Amino acid sequence: MKFNKIFFGILAVSALTFTACSDYEDTDVRSPRANDDNVRILASNPASLELDPADAQFDLAVARTSTNAAEYKITVTQNDDNAFVFPETVAFAEGETDAVITVKMADNAPVGKALSYAIALDDEVAALYKADGVGSFAGTATIVKFNHLGVGQVADVFMYSGDQGLLITVAVNMYQRDDKPNVYRIETPYTIPVNLLTGYEGMEFDYGQKTIEFVVGKDNLVTYDDIYLNVGYQGAEEDPIIACLKDGTQNDQVLVRDDDGNPLFFKLSPYYAVPSLKGGFGQSPLFVSFPGFDLAGATEAIYGVYGTDGEPYQPAAL
Helix, strand or coil, X not given: CCCCCCCEECCCCCCCEECCCCCCCCCCCCCCCCCCCCEEEECCCCCEEEEXXXXXXXXXXXXXXCCCCEEEEEEEEEEHHHCEECCCEEEECCCCCXXXXXXXXXXXXXXXXXXXXXXXXXXXXXXXXXXXXXCEEEEEEEECCEEEEEEEEEXXXXXXXXXXXXXXXXXXXXXXXXXXXXEEEEECCCCHHHHHHCCXXXXXXXXXXXXXXXXXXXXXXXXXXXXXXXXXXCCCCCXXXXXXXXXXXHHXXXXXXXXXXXXXXXXXXXXXXXXXXXXXXXXXCEEEECCCCCHHHHCCCCCCEECCCCCECCCCCC
């Protein structure tokens, strides 16, 4: 596999669940306290969520074994700042084995703060062992508003045109966090259509990190979490492994501003790495521009500007 092309991936976050019966919580053996209803909050529910203030609610999937019409009581055991509004019960119609608990955020729920909650079902009806879920669940939710700034650009040496050997620049939507204006989010440029555009022939995945966040500090230092990509690495006798870009040498960073102090673009030097392997495969420059700046010209990425769908980017008509 060629490493001078593109990358991939997504970092899956496992949901955490808990149970009230410690003798059975780590086994597939059913607790004698559970009846045939076997109601369970599924372990596949996300334990951490970001919610848009315009749609500040989420569903928790619930399942059961019995099929009679019934309602089951929900007990709230944690509710930070009284920010969550829970229904009193979860209802199943006759024959139904799947339902959802719809959780809404209160009108006065704080923005930008991670809030914790925990709920439980009655022991008499809940599944008190770990299979695909248990009788209680805990998680966090944060109301986060991002404002659309416009279209920025991304270029790095992995996105080049193949035989021509020229950089490809990818146009991406850029957003700014409302309550923390030094936090920026872009849609990922590392998509399968862009991979195909560059002639990539390695392993590809249909999932990937949808957005990437950068934080511009007061000292002009740009920080970011690992950037997961949508191509894989496969060594000898190994299954496919997620690849990513990890923070590189911070001294190699450059942030350029205009005369009014507004950021124009920044350059990072991340490592191309495979998390399960110690170390990386060296550093390469990564450029990200803010809306209105011609990154393609500044980085000599003259092969063209493309969208994340791999098609030539066409700016919206005024």
